[in-house]
Amino acid sequence: QVQLLESGPGLVKPSETLSLTCTVSRDSISTYYWSWIRQPPGKGLEWIGNLFYNGITYYNPSLESRLSMSVDTSKSQLSLRLTSVTAADTAMYYCSKVRGSGRGGSHDFWGPGIAVTVSS
Amino acid sequence: DIQMTQSPPSLSASVGDRVTITCRASQTIVKYLNWYQVKPGIAPKLLIDAASRLQSGIPARFSGSGSETDFTLTISSLQPEDFATYYCQQSYSTFWTFGQGTKVEIK
Secondary structure (H helix, E strand, C coil), rough: CCEEEEEECCCCCCCCCEEEHHHHHCCCCCCEEEECCCCECCCCCCCEEEECCCCCEEECEEEEEEEEEEEECCCCCEEECCCCCCHEEEEEEEEEEEECCCCCEEEEEEECCEEEEEEC | CEEEECCHHHHHHHCCCEEEEEECCCCCCCCCCCEEEEEECCCCCEEEEEEEEEEECCCCEEEEEEECCEEEEECCCCCCHHHHHHEECCCCHHHCCCCCCEEEEEE
């Protein structure tokens, strides 16, 4: 079954850009939709967005102005970029595989997550 | 956006208890409703999709029901490994949303 592993800096300064990578193994990145989800400390899960290998993306409207997601098929990696971060962006960030392509989809496999803190 | 409201926010229960968690959508989502289990330090796990379809490898004590706006996750006989936080999530709209979670604690 597919395996996912998030990577990136654990600490980002306010107003800077958060950049994370998710490496996909044991399955083709070009077959499925993929997703990013986050969970701030002590709070619930928040859907960040979905993306397909061909560039189709769906973003959470509350993050859309600061968010960019992409796929590098040659490296079998997903990437997330979130600009102008604040303390409110401190969270555990997860990537997931999406079963389905839109309506009716679900996050059927998740990475272990990466903790990101926004602080000076 | 579609709001998902779970209740209760938390509950205390004993091993062997029957536990029911509800999830209400702010508009109809037909049956596009998924349930997840989240434990600290462990990747979240998909339990049920399409409101009632149990995932492979998930024990049969978990079940889901409902349609339109009202949904339920039931654990028929709570086991020690079931103490966790449970989230519902709708995938009816382009903008997916989660409920706020229900924490199941040991009584």
